[in-house]
Amino acid sequence: MNLSVKQKIPLKIKRLGINGEGIGFYKKTLIFVPGALQGEDVFCQITSVKKNFAEAKLLKINKKSKFRVKPACSVYDLCGGCQLMHLRYDKQLVYKEDIIRQALKKFKPKGYEHYEIRPTIGMTDPKHYRAKLQFQVRSFSGSVMSGLYAAGSHRLIAVEDCFVQDKLTQQVMNTVSRLLEKYRLPIYNERRSAGVRTVMIRKAQATGQLQLIFIVSKTLDLTEVINDLVDQYPEIKTIALNINTRKTSEIYGEKTIVLWGEDTIEEEVLDYRFELSPRAFYQLNPQQTQILYQEAVKALEITGEEDVLDAYCGVGTIGLAFARKVKSIRGMDIIPEAIADAKRNAERLGLTNTHYEVGKAEDIIPKWYKNGYRATALIVDPPRTGLDSKLLATILRFPPPKMVYVSCNTSTLARDLTKLTAVYQVKYIQSIDMFPHTSRTEAVVKLEKKQNKKQDT
Template sequence: MITLKIGQKISLKIERMGINGEGIGTISGRLIFVPYALPGEEIVAEITENARNFSRAQLVKINKKSRFRVKPEDPVYADLSSSHIMHLAYPQQLAFKKDLLLQALEKYKPAGFRNYELRETIGMENPLHYRNKLQYQIRRLNSGDVIAGLYRENSHHLVNLENCVVQEEMTQDIANFVCRLIEKYKLPVDDERKTRGIRTVMVRRSQKTGEVQMILVSSARITLDGQIWPAPYADQELTKREKMGFVKLDKFLSELTEKFTDIVTIAANYHPKKTSEIYGDRTQILFNEKETITEGVLDYEFELSPRAFYQLNPTQANVLYAEAIKALHPKKTDTVIDAYCGVGTIGFALANKVKSVHGMDTTPEAIVDARANAKRLGFKNCHYETGRAEKIIPNWYKTGQRPTALLVDPPRTGLDSELLETIAHYQPEKMVYVSCNVSTLAKDLIVLSQFYHVDYIQSVDMFPHTARTEAVVKLTKREKPMRLERKFNTRK
């Protein structure tokens, strides 16, 4: 086995791309992972890390370039993450994202995976400025300048983002103006050590209506119109430090809403704890013409509260949801379970095509929005509950309901093991799995493929220029379940 030293420079030919978008080459059978290198390239790389079976290296020089290498549109994209692939021509990005699925399936080997139909990735006509929401951290530099951006991968270095080319332009403009106003009015900014103040800004713009909502996350209390928020409890005295660290927002809000008239909601979130969580427990509307923004997908509209989840790419959300509906092949007699329903977006697209939709989500605000949206849209056959699917679904069966179809759209962690067990027990006739993580999808298919036939997997490029893709999986119940070859863990 060849021995490589940290700092050693090597010549390497890149053979393929890995699941995180890095180039992969081999030396004497040892895998070498090199971010920003492309298949077919001959490079010089410097070893940065050695593990038992592989090494990592940084790109030093390209001796032979790939014909698919392009100049990135964003000069700072490489500062954020080694999994960004803006240096790869867009058509080849789409091919790579189909290969991501294949790599994940080959790693976890669900039953019959070699025979799965993997369809070509559906991309965007214009893969720039697609993110309708930003969530930037705020920092004040020693110079006094205020910046907003994201942390560099695996570090605590904040990369200033003033012109992110994948971000919707108005959201970026608002974030930039927020920084200028913080400077102008000398508002305190959280420095994670001594100073309490503004720590995060969230801006989201509706593609349908152009309405904008914003959240300011602060570790200090806020004053507005002479009122303190959050107000101290009756028996609580503010510390001297708290009294000095108020974020006075009167002039800030006035100037911000005067310049950006599309802003309909501004909320504050109080988050004094030193944790990696973005939001604290308390949120307060500070300015509102509306408490929600109206967004649209396919042929209907819905309302979004500031903290409610919705896809970051509304253009491709239309594509993704259309593919999910097509895969489910809804019938008027279908009773559909919409697990991880959020504000009800996919379920509403099904409502006029099925007998009923029953959704659940663990976020109470999302369920409030889902119910309000269903009422506003006139869908009397949509029902929503707060809670975990693996707890609610058995209760529904106990009341005599027999859902014929299941739709799941889980977070990147995939399906909870208890939910997998629930699905294996009840086995609705058909199922659609909308995935945002090919690895957890492939792992979940180890169980699901024992009870369902995987008809096809359709990838959709929700995040151009990154090594991430979404996928829609069409599953139909097997006439006879396969013998479960591998047990899965059930959380106690």
């Protein structure tokens, strides 16, 4: 490879990679250029040389893509939150089908060349869609700033008007920063200082209710901040404290305490309401979550006789979409508060055919199966790491006749399909844009057990 760091080269961009970067070839060497678009001729500077590829920064666009647009965010080039705001939105949707194809081509699950990949379902108005904000907090020369880290760094970029964040959550975050400064509360510093590390703010779209978590590295008295916040924002229903003393990239510590207000807020999806405790997982784009759950229900093709297993159930939201239409729902999650929410949500809806347990899917499902339980339909909505190997082994040993895989990571989805296609046939993959202007997409995969496999007894 005849390339060196700081070398400047011309490059024609052939396609976009899975992280939204432009990809070209220089003398048969793969070059990744963030910010470049397919079809562009660019001039770039090498920033890193690896064994089989190199990375470069964009210096100049000699031939611009006709789909390039001016990003609507003032900190887009600095903040690591979005990767595709410079690409026209309809072309972002096409790209999100392509990254599914790229992942499938890399891992090559059986029959992948013939999978039906349906056009990405996008948003009519793809801005201010994020109902959950999770900003880092730092102090600079006595001024408190909040925002996101620049891509690949721990350098904080102050964000006061995020284009994709719900406007009210952003406004509350700006107020929190001012109050932390006003009352001179200690702010966390990775080298020496204990204090406020991160603030999470979530808004329920259906009710407008707000929930806050202060993540701190030592116990603090937040009384004055809380009093000012609840006076100014009647929408706030919960303020909680989470203590994380570890020097780690993980946001949360183990214990969360409600300091003020209710234990939960109320949200709604499809035709039912449910409760969310501060730590419980819920999709960050409520508008597209309606579409996501509709597609999951559609893919499972309910007959009414199903015993549905809802792995990684969270507060039960996906499973509850099926509950009135099936014989039974069973779910599990590692967060106790989420399972408590799931049980409460099922009780509020008057459901008697649900069962939820705290624990890992890969531990609980084998236990249930050992005790004689058999699911006839399976929904999995795993974290970005995909399915655990023990859970995969259980699914392959006792495969329900039909399965829906909801994925937020195309790479781990394609990896898992290499195992699942031993017993399942992929009927289609439906891409849904849960994260406009980013390189991420959500996918709903419809799987059916192959007919030539022995039926389990």
